[in-house]
Amino acid sequence: MARFPDFVPEGVIPATLLILHPDLSIDMAATRRHLRQCALVPGVSAVTVNGHASEVHACSFEEQERILAESVEEVGDRVPVISGVYADGSLEAARIAAMASRNGASALLVFPPGSMSMGGQLRPEMALTHFSRIAEACDLPLICFQYPMATGLGYPFDTLLRLFEAVPAIRAVKDWSNEPMLHERHIRTFQNLPRPVNVLTTHSAWLMASLTMGASGLLSGAGSVIAELQVQLFRAVQARDLALVQAINDRIYPLAQAFYAPPFLDMHNRMKECLVLLGRVREAHVRPPLVKLAPDEIARLQGALDAAGLAPEALASAA
Numbered sequence: 339m340a341r342f343p344d345f346v347p348e349g350v351i352p353a354t355l356l357i358l359h360p361d362l363s364i365d366m367a368a369t370r371r372h373l374r375q376c377a378l379v380p381g382v383s384a385v386t387v388n389g390h391a392s393e394v395h396a397c398s399f400e401e402q403e404r405i406l407a408e409s410v411e412e413v414g415d416r417v418p419v420i421s422g423v424y425a426d427g428s429l430e431a432a433r434i435a436a437m438a439s440r441n442g443a444s445a446l447l448v449f450p451p452g453s454m455s456m457g458g459q460l461r462p463e464m465a466l467t468h469f470s471r472i473a474e475a476c477d478l479p480l481i482c483f484q485y486p487m488a489t490g491l492g493y494p495f496d497t498l499l500r501l502f503e504a505v506p507a508i509r510a511v512k513d514w515s516n517e518p519m520l521h522e523r524h525i526r527t528f529q530n531l532p533r534p535v536n537v538l539t540t541h542s543a544w545l546m547a548s549l550t551m552g553a554s555g556l557l558s559g560a561g562s563v564i565a566e567l568q569v570q571l572f573r574a575v576q577a578r579d580l581a582l583v584q585a586i587n588d589r590i591y592p593l594a595q596a597f598y599a600p601p602f603l604d605m606h607n608r609m610k611e612c613l614v615l616l617g618r619v620r621e622a623h624v625r626p627p628l629v630k631l632a633p634d635e636i637a638r639l640q641g642a643l644d645a646a647g648l649a650p651e652a653l654a655s656a657a
Contacts (some may be wrong), residue, residue: 340365341410342444344419347481347510348536348554349383351420352376352561355610356392356405358623364401366447368619370412375618377413381569383555386447388422388438390431391559391606395424396625402580403437410442418444420481420557425452428468432475432526439476447481447512447557455490469505479509481538481557484524485548486516495523502528502535510536512557518544522551530553545586549575559605560597563612564648566588592645596638603632611636615643619649 354376357368381591387409388394388402397405406421413419421443425431428451435446442471451458451468460466462576473480482501483489492515493501511528515521521541529552530534536554539545544558549572561568567590574582593612610622611631624630631639643649 341414343441343502345384345418345444345479346536347384347420347445347479347538347557350381350555350561350565351386351538351557352379352382352385352565352568352574353386353391353557353559354409355388355559355562355606355613356397357610357613357619358625360621360623362623362625364405366404366408369405370408372562372613372619373409373412376565377417379565379569381573382417382561382565384418384420384444385409386420386422386557388424389447389559390422391609392422393606393625393628394422396628399434399437402434403441403573406438407441414444415443420445420447421575422447422449422471424449426451428471431468432471435472435475435478435596438453439478441477445479445481445509446472446476449483450485450491450493452491457490459487459490459492459494459497461502465497465501465550469501469508473505473507478507480505480507481510481512481634482508483512484515486514487520488516491535495520495527498524498528501532502531508535510538510554512538512540513553514540516541518547518551521548525552543594545590545594546575546583559609560593562606563592563609563616564646565594567646589646589648592642593648596642603628607631608635608639611639612643615640616648 357365421438421634525537538555538557539548539553541548542558571586613619
């Protein structure tokens, strides 16, 4: 049963990382500490596990269940815990959804099935079937993860509207459309439907611009490192304080440039290394095919942290 049955996805939602031992097994004690450091930052509205940031692609069903159960145990009485549903098949997605519901998730972040990448955009009934199967398996609010259309995994605009009508459990979109004009159209349309669907931006490479378009919140792996700055930025945008928005963005900018540099797939790898540099975890390990960053890139990350004014002492209040 959900710990927060009336939860509506909005506000600042960090997607947390998965901390591993050198043998690549889960370091659950360190993962729980990291989760607490993110989830209990004042102003954070929820926390996400079993997403891209926590290497869900490399975790078994059993590991995902353990991660969620221990996350709910650690912080679930304080903030809602959102769990990812990452599966190529709808039956497996429904099984994950039912598991998450049993283990106390307050909402589900539904990834697009990789099986739809070869033309699924032309068959909207596939998306409708996938989300319907998940909604039938649980009674949790769903967050639709919208990928860029160029990946083959994004849902066309009209398909999204059909989804919202057919599956009322969808309460938000994690928008990674990666097209500013389309992103603004999502915000203006979805949040003003008769049954509004919140837009949670995940355009962390251009977060200030995205939030000023009117998104109801953000769901971002960068929150694993800079949740405090994200809260400050979101609040400043809500207060329409442009000077403060720009000042906070000046601190976020060097880290965004470092996190989201090519190759894009190393973004969460880089965030893990930042946790080490900030003294929050002892070592950074990733499961293959991800590999350890080179020393010169880790040095660049240190430079970005310095430019952002972040040091272990500066984050002590969030520990």
